Amino acid sequence: MTIGQRLLGEARTRAEEVRARRASQARKMEPLAEQPTKRKSKRKRQPRRRYDLALPVGLGAEMRLPAIPALKAGPRLVSGLSLALLGLVVRGLLTAPQFYVAEAAVEGNELLTANQIRSIAQVDEMPVFLVDHAEALARFAPVAEVAEARVWIGWPNRTSVTITERQPLVAWKDGFRDWWLSEEGVAFLKHGEREGLVHIVSETPILNIQRDPLAQVIDPQVLVAAGVLAAQLPSVESFVFDPIQGLGYQDARGWIAYFGVDGDMVMKVRLYTTIVEHLESKSITPATISVKDLSAPFYRQ
16 A cells, blocks of 8 residues: 555555455346245145054054045035935936836727827836827827827826827728728728728729828818718718719619719719609610719710
């Protein structure tokens, strides 16, 4: 250290110079960013219950059993128990005999038997909870004999099926097949014997039988005309049908009469009766008499 430095008050000892130099270096160095320390997540251990089993006194020892986790009644446990309980209740309802439909009651049937109605409805021998009302009704839709069906479901195991059947108007022997026809022209199979039906026979198949059981197989006007003829000629047991001449019948006196399928059947029957009386007065026995056209009736020998 020089004399000038001492006079100016700048004199420093060697130790002071070292401290000053270290302070200068510390100011030049940027402090390092403190790295966040990762804390290990402490998993909360589920408390366990310890059970000690005391051995006989003579052994002078005891046995420690494995610890069992202590269960807490949390939301998941409650939900699981509730679901299990609900499953047991549903299973009980589905298997309990008091909720089973043994046999459905059937009303309104004449053509179809009660067993046939039950077979179509398919509601027997099943839990009442599983009986589908709409599905049961849908099964009757393609049945030609059924015009309307109603299904009733009651507690705890009662069901009933009420139907309205299509009434046959005509028994038609179409070639070698027998059909019953409703007034709408819907055909279904013959069900036994029934009085009051108009019987019609066609030597060759005439009816337009289709896949759709509810489709018209013939013009309903033909059936209406057959009904009027049957009322005007009650002694006729069976009518015939010709694709060209229409409805007719084989007269017991030796000829066949045709009346067509439209027009005023009452007037046609009166005209036919007049023609027959005229021919009989002249001792003429025709082979055919036709009043198909009221304006142009004829007979053929």
